[in-house]
Amino acid sequence: MFTEERREKILNIIEKNGRVITKDLAEKFGVSIDTIRRDLSELEEQQLLKRTHGGAIRIPKVRTMPKPPKERYGEGDYYQKAIAKAAVSYIKEGDTVFVGGAAIHYVMIQYLPTDISYTVITNSVEIALHIRNFNNITTYIIGGNVKNSGNITDALANEFVSKFYIDLSFATAGGLSERGLSTSSPEVALFHKTVYENSRKVIALIEHYKFGMDFFTVMFPLQGLSLVITDEETTEEQINIITAHGINVKIAES
Numbered sequence: 001m002f003t004e005e006r007r008e009k010i011l012n013i014i015e016k017n018g019r020v021i022t023k024d025l026a027e028k029f030g031v032s033i034d035t036i037r038r039d040l041s042e043l044e045e046q047q048l049l050k051r052t053h054g055g056a057i058r059i060p061k062v063r064t065m066p067k068p069p070k071e072r073y074g075e076g077d078y079y080q081k082a083i084a085k086a087a088v089s090y091i092k093e094g095d096t097v098f099v100g101g102a103a104i105h106y107v108m109i110q111y112l113p114t115d116i117s118y119t120v121i122t123n124s125v126e127i128a129l130h131i132r133n134f135n136n137i138t139t140y141i142i143g144g145n146v147k148n149s150g151n152i153t154d155a156l157a158n159e160f161v162s163k164f165y166i167d168l169s170f171a172t173a174g175g176l177s178e179r180g181l182s183t184s185s186p187e188v189a190l191f192h193k194t195v196y197e198n199s200r201k202v203i204a205l206i207e208h209y210k211f212g213m214d215f216f217t218v219m220f221p222l223q224g225l226s227l228v229i230t231d232e233e234t235t236e237e238q239i240n241i242i243t244a245h246g247i248n249v250k251i252a253e254s
Helices: 003-017 021-030 033-045 078-089 103-111 124-130 155-161 186-197 237-244
Strands: 017-021 050-052 056-057 096-099 118-122 136-141 166-171 175-177 180-183 199-204 217-220 227-231 249-252
Touching: 003 017, 003 021, 003 056, 017 021, 021 033, 021 056, 033 050, 033 056, 056 096, 078 103, 078 199, 078 227, 078 249, 118 124, 124 136, 136 237, 155 186, 166 186, 180 186, 186 199, 186 217, 237 249
Parallel strands: 096 118, 096 166, 118 136, 166 199, 199 227, 227 249
Antiparallel strands: 017 056, 050 056, 175 180, 180 217
16 A cells, blocks of 8 residues: 555544544554554644644644534543543532533543532533532532533623632633633633633643644633643643643643
8 A cells, every 4th residue: 555545544534533543553554653653743744633642633623613412421531531530639628619511521520529518610501410419519500591512601601600709610621732721612712711710720621632722712821720630641742831831730640
């Protein structure tokens, strides 16, 4: 198989699955891992994919829309579970905590502490539905127009949440770069900016494949983050870019 033909097939696999693993590609095409790494490097230079530790992912458009609820709300992948498990350890007795409606927030539910009392504020009908029976959690849901995703981020919700002061917010986004957290929707960005500005501590939950990504709208500046929790696939280079701005990064181990 010619090099260009192999690279075209790699792009087709990424388009279909969203990501590829270097080891799997080497086995599939019967070539060395170094050969696949060269392929991925060349394709990245052409801005056709984004390399990650151990593979590559599709480059998302700046206006990539969120996944539908049936895909978003699941058990989560290996990386999300590790990050979620590390995140909940920061919840303390009596805290008021903001938990949004992203996929990783849904994953957090299975790890939420049950031996202390605290308050959760959410803009997600889905999250509120699943934690309503936690006897140790007082739950508030932000009001407004409910989108198909089950999340509420309109002007009414923004006004509503501006009345709250929050001890700890668990932030996430489509991407994290030196510009900060970014997302596809200006409405979503504005709502979460209000939440985070009213929070004493903002912890960002960012999978390795979101590092270095910039989406349509900046949500919150990097300097406003108290901590970034990521997974063990995040490279030292990616971490150094963030820590150079004085932001602590924690690696969540499985």
